[in-house]
Amino acid sequence: MKITIVSPDLYTYGAMVIGGVVRDAGFDATLTKNPDDAAETDADVILLSLYSTLHLLDERIRNFVSSSAARGDRLIYAGGPISAYPDIVLGELDVDAVIVGEGEESTVELLNNGVSEDIAGIAFRNDGEIILTEPKPAKIERPMPLIPDDIGGQSIRGANTYIETHRGCIGACGFCQVPKFFGTKIRSREIEDIIAEIEEFKRCGVRRIAISGGTSSLYQYGKSGSVNTGAFIELLQAIAGVMGPRNVSVPDVRVDYVNEEVLHAIHDFTMGWVYYGIESGSDSMLKTMRKGVDSEANVYAIELAQQCGVKVGGSFIVGYPAETTSDYEATKGLIEETFLDDVFVSIAEPIPGTHLSELVLKTDDSENPTFIAHAGEYKALKLTESEARCFDLTLHAQMCKAVPSILTDQLYQAVLSDARQQGGDVRSVTRLLQTYRG
Numbered sequence: 001m002k003i004t005i006v007s008p009d010l011y012t013y014g015a016m017v018i019g020g021v022v023r024d025a026g027f028d029a030t031l032t033k034n035p036d037d038a039a040e041t042d043a044d045v046i047l048l049s050l051y052s053t054l055h056l057l058d059e060r061i062r063n064f065v066s067s068s069a070a071r072g073d074r075l076i077y078a079g080g081p082i083s084a085y086p087d088i089v090l091g092e093l094d095v096d097a098v099i100v101g102e103g104e105e106s107t108v109e110l111l112n113n114g115v116s117e118d119i120a121g122i123a124f125r126n127d128g129e130i131i132l133t134e135p136k137p138a139k140i141e142r143p144m145p146l147i148p149d150d151i152g153g154q155s156i157r158g159a160n161t162y163i164e165t166h167r168g169c170i171g172a173c174g175f176c177q178v179p180k181f182f183g184t185k186i187r188s189r190e191i192e193d194i195i196a197e198i199e200e201f202k203r204c205g206v207r208r209i210a211i212s213g214g215t216s217s218l219y220q221y222g223k224s225g226s227v228n229t230g231a232f233i234e235l236l237q238a239i240a241g242v243m244g245p246r247n248v249s250v251p252d253v254r255v256d257y258v259n260e261e262v263l264h265a266i267h268d269f270t271m272g273w274v275y276y277g278i279e280s281g282s283d284s285m286l287k288t289m290r291k292g293v294d295s296e297a298n299v300y301a302i303e304l305a306q307q308c309g310v311k312v313g314g315s316f317i318v319g320y321p322a323e324t325t326s327d328y329e330a331t332k333g334l335i336e337e338t339f340l341d342d343v344f345v346s347i348a349e350p351i352p353g354t355h356l357s358e359l360v361l362k363t364d365d366s367e368n369p370t371f372i373a374h375a376g377e378y379k380a381l382k383l384t385e386s387e388a389r390c391f392d393l394t395l396h397a398q399m400c401k402a403v404p405s406i407l408t409d410q411l412y413q414a415v416l417s418d419a420r421q422q423g424g425d426v427r428s429v430t431r432l433l434q435t436y437r438g
């Protein structure tokens, strides 16, 4: 049986892992980034691997699913992070089933047996009703991913690919779906399996690799009850041994799960950057976001990294419901004080099923910064309050970085366009959520 996996626009690690599992189960599996290519293939089954709520609203994907060329006699199953809200997926896309949660085992069962209530972790329509079977965690050991020939040409924040060293996160951030999707217990892969996989990625053309997993330093966390510094250092050292330290990065580390040894290892065995989810300079907002840390902890971790010679990227979220002007000013203040090396600003996106999505649904549009028209300094630009904060904070951060950027017209326009794009996307996701509110 021929299976085509569609991972829109980029080869996600999850899609490659599912491809490897399907291939090893005896199916003829291929992976593409382009839904139009999939429509042309003679595949018996299409697996849509969707990682953004916006995919549900993407005309290319909607047309692909509904077009007769794509349907024919084929079955179409959807999986990936969007499977955390299967009712919305089934409401928006005419797929035969949704593979819910970690799909390694349920995908193979579905391909072998077709839709059935006996398969754990799927959702499908039956006589107008949605049937959902309880997902269960997949085994952390799995075959080599299905790695496409052109993987070396891909760039995700500078890396050709992300790889997974563990699953789960002990955090409970209200805007994030990782703990719900992968659980709050850390399940770590064996270092030999990780290294064999990295060697295979390198053989297939990958030159730069990033370690994902929510919070990189939680590798082997479960075995010690705290950051397993030794295991993390051994992991980085082994990965650097294959790729070379300057070709390894560790995006996204929680500020409360670093220490000097971890940071020295990041300095010695990676490209020397750490990325913290700082989110806000306001303790009140951090509490609303359920970050589990305060501003003091954020500043401490930034300074500790700087003392260890590690460059610090910080990500921030603006436009959370209830974010006041003084909360926002506190974030600007933190950026002024900390001399970050890079800053990423996002408008709060209510991923369905998260605490943030509940807050957004309880907030009237007239009080939601995603919809309120900005009436301040940037009024002439006709932005929403969220867009204005995203625009303003990004420009502010460019001036406050350790090495400030020169504000050219090109940079100004790029930042403005990004803020508008993010604002439009978050409004679309919010409207989708409102359509499906219970």
Ligand code: SF4
Binding pocket: 169, 170, 171, 172, 173, 176, 177, 178, 179, 213, 214, 215, 254, 277
């Ligand atoms: S620490 Fe990161 S992965 Fe964990 S819940 Fe928070 S945002 Fe998500």
